[in-house]
């Protein structure tokens with residue numbers, strides 16, 4: 032592995048963990064974070080959580096787990112070629128979606144609406160904050176602390192966005208939202224890798240599901256260009272390979288673009304170290320032309336895939352399940368297992384939100400079935 036750049040996050044200069052622990056003996060602090068994330072229960076549950084398509088709609092579609100692995104793959108390539116800390120980037124990428132509710136964004140929006148309605152002072156639901164809550168509080172694996180006790184740099188990278196009100200409450204990881212500075216370069220990189228991964232795999236899954244067509248996608252310059260190029264190199268290539276090669280070529284171009292643009296920005300900004308890099312604005316970026324094309328693609332996917340009537344039917348159902356679960360539990364908390372009972376209404380609402388957010392798609396459907404169908408067996 033190449034030597035880390037001066038502005039990379041160095042594990043031995045980490046701002047440390049919330050609870051002091053002996054240094055790891057055979058791996059770096061960031062490697063230990065990555066390993067803790069992989070062993071977490073919330074990580075395993077990503078396998079059964081929706082990316083766009085509900086888990087039971089087909090075995091070949093991306094789930095939050097395979098999405099997180101693709102993000103980690105892209106982030107690691109970028110980190111290594113920019114001489115940034117690959118272990119930290121990988122840890123952030125693997126953890127970035129741990130706080131996602133069942134049923135993707137529909138589940139999150141509904142849970143947010145429920146919390147705001149039933150416990151307005153609780154501050155709603157944000158999946159980035161929930162990811163941090165999972166690694167800081169909710170995982171129960173270690174004898175002497177709650178959560179995974181990750182390094183500051185990993186926690187900072189997980190908290191991609193957050194409102195000012197929350198930032199004020201969060202202490203050290205929230206400070207950058209108040210100071211308006213950037214997170215580490217590794218965190219910026221994991222964020223962009225997320226975008227590269229989902230834009231491309233949503234095209235792939237969209238085509239596979241038949242909800243998107245090649246004709247529609249031709250209207251997107253970035254897709255049309257790579258598609259035409261692939262056909263020039265391999266005329267008459269069969270459809271499945273053609274789509275795959277087109278997407279491969281798009282991902283490659285995006286990675287190359289980020290590497291070149293970021294390298295140039297780093298040469299110009301010359302941050303002396305990782306702390307200085309945080310004050311230089313967003314250094315990890317696409318070139319403006321590619322940024323423009325990627326935004327157009329995002330918009331296209333939003334209009335044509337995420338709001339496709341078949342996806343809308345599914346998300347509508349999902350929202351109803353989340354709302355009905357939340358209302359049943361808040362009206363009668365005794366429907367929950369005893370360790371979720373609280374006297375304080377706000378704490379109770381947050382515990383219900385944690386309970387629902389932790390569910391997989393199929394668990395939420397099963398739970399809904401158990402609570403609302405008469406004649407079901409007790410289980």
Ligand code: MG
Pocket residue numbers: 098102127128225229
């Ligand atoms: Mg993601």
